[in-house]
Amino acid sequence: MPRLVMKFGGTSVADLDRIRNAATRVKREVDRGFDVAVVVSAMAGKTNELVGWVRQTSLLYDAREYDAVVSSGENVTAGLMALTLQEMGVPARSWQGWQVPLRTNASHGSARIVSIDTEALEKKFGEGLHAVIAGFQGLSPEGRITTLGRGGSDTSAVAFAAALGAERCDIYTDVDGVYTTDPRITRKARKLERIAYEEMLELASLGAKVLQTRSVELAMRYKVKLQVLSSFSDVPGTIVCDEEEIMESRVVSGIAHSRDEAKVTVIGVPDRPGIAAALFGALAEGGVNVDMIVQNISADGRTDMTFSCPVDEVPRARVAIDAAKASGALDFTGLDVDEDVSKVSIVGIGMRSQTGVAHRMFQALARDGVNIKVITTSEIKVSVLIDRKYLELAVQALHDAFELEKIS
């Protein structure tokens, strides 16, 4: 029988009524003839509560115990979902990570999946027993419980879909798909029928919070067809798939934004080899997630280095840069920090074959008087840093310029 993985996030299993609603959707697919593996998150809020307790016990907590505590939320939902399915006449049983087992490495708190033994699970499929799997968790080589990092249930679901050769992996959430941009910014935002893995990957890492980035990478690697859809409505969702499966080519598929960015310029750095390594080495050690990097033209043997990072990491960046200066590793004459910037990006696989896309973007922004502070590009993406006050204006202007309201 064909197999389907259905993943329900925390808001979709937040209470018993919602679990029943999710179970109804599972039953529908069972009735269509699928062997279904349901992957569940913890009830909404549960994981935060457990994480809060762990953090209160200790600042430097043992990640193995963190995992033992935090994984319990998914176990509860898995059992309740199995019971609810049984009550609806769908034979099902729950599986905890160690029971499958889903094996991971020993990186507690953000473990990587090593393998999934699907034998026992497939044997039960053979007996007509559908599977309800506690997401987010696995078994370490030492026989201890691991977790895959926040949002890890998406990754669990994709990994099971790959291991089981599932026809599709449906990710049920509280939005009904992937949109051309944030619908709260423009009513013209349209739901995409399909999106390519690479586009989704860019959008995910650019701040569209629909899917965990790792799960998209995994889906792309193993060619798992993903569908993002709502557990609260019956409209079709967005299919995330190979670009070959997307008929009409689009130059730009979506516009992502990241509101709370900061731009830091280190002024008057000696323009000599190794200086970038010194600066960004110090920032990496200081735990600063540097995003965009620009180096200005040199003058008088000195140059300016500009980078962006999340605004709440600015204090850490200052500490790291000052420490590097104090140690003699880095020399500079001044620091310019702008904490009121946002990043706006256009993403589309069509950019690869079409020229002038960046130009159209800059024109559209210029037309509305939006000044660009920093630019970076990749093969399928152009990002700009702008004053935060222009964020909504810029997103709307770009959405219009690339005619995204005409997309479907």
Next chain:
Amino acid sequence: MPRLVMKFGGTSVADLDRIRNAATRVKREVDRGFDVAVVVSAMAGKTNELVGWVRQTSLLYDAREYDAVVSSGENVTAGLMALTLQEMGVPARSWQGWQVPLRTNASHGSARIVSIDTEALEKKFGEGLHAVIAGFQGLSPEGRITTLGRGGSDTSAVAFAAALGAERCDIYTDVDGVYTTDPRITRKARKLERIAYEEMLELASLGAKVLQTRSVELAMRYKVKLQVLSSFSDVPGTIVCDEEEIMESRVVSGIAHSRDEAKVTVIGVPDRPGIAAALFGALAEGGVNVDMIVQNISADGRTDMTFSCPVDEVPRARVAIDAAKASGALDFTGLDVDEDVSKVSIVGIGMRSQTGVAHRMFQALARDGVNIKVITTSEIKVSVLIDRKYLELAVQALHDAFELEKIS
């Protein structure tokens, strides 16, 4: 190194402050040189919440899923306790039932312990790592999670104490020991310094809710010295031990009561062999927990059969008796049900060697005008059924008659 098992009930680990308080007690024993195995219950209220959710999914729920859901509460506490101990400088790790493993039979919801593999745990003791064990749970032959029935963490604790050859098993709870009777009924109630297993067993099954009956049975069988004590005070608790270890012999050690009993008399039953089997067989099948049984003198080939049971099981008893009559298995002329009775019992190993104890009991009750409806005795116990309104009076009278306020 000598070993100690310390078990903390739900009220002793109800929140992070209480877990810290419990951990302080563990540290004290570690500092005294013990290898400690801490057995924890779920935070107070947690198990009830989980059981409630399971019951809402289905009336006839799958006990395997019940166990998967309900066992999660202990996992949370075990991890948090391990973290808290680590923070206090006590090396510790958590163990879930399947990790030890503690093996049980497949009777989900009320599984019996089959064996405990202590090898991995003892190896960790050798590395200086104390154990925090999730109570109440085990692993079935099929590799699924089982639970030991309500209050099962006591049983887990005693089983670990036996398997590890622990010097003592300390049961921390919200009372500071075992009392001669319920202190809410008489201020003269005294805490016992020591009590024999058999006495504790009678008191436990007679309604003193300090320890799960099964845990006392297990302690008696494996000669595990138990101590019942409070996690909220520093006074010594009550030691439950072999009667040889109790110096001064006492005729009566305690007075137990069970408030909500019913007395049912089946009138005019034919006085012939097999009739008791027919009646009590029907009651057993109907799920009625029959306690005391009395058969009256026969007259005209007919007799009356009287039994007691918990008052909330009377409807079930009526159904079972009527069904037995309808099927022709049982004949009788009438049914007399008294739902306003209570049971009071005196318990003491000294009764074995001393005569006249029951007589002293009946005299004391008669002196205060308490009418006795049914009497049963065992080697170390005399129980009477009385009108509920006399319950407190009877307990106080017996406490005085046997001078239990002088016990220590």
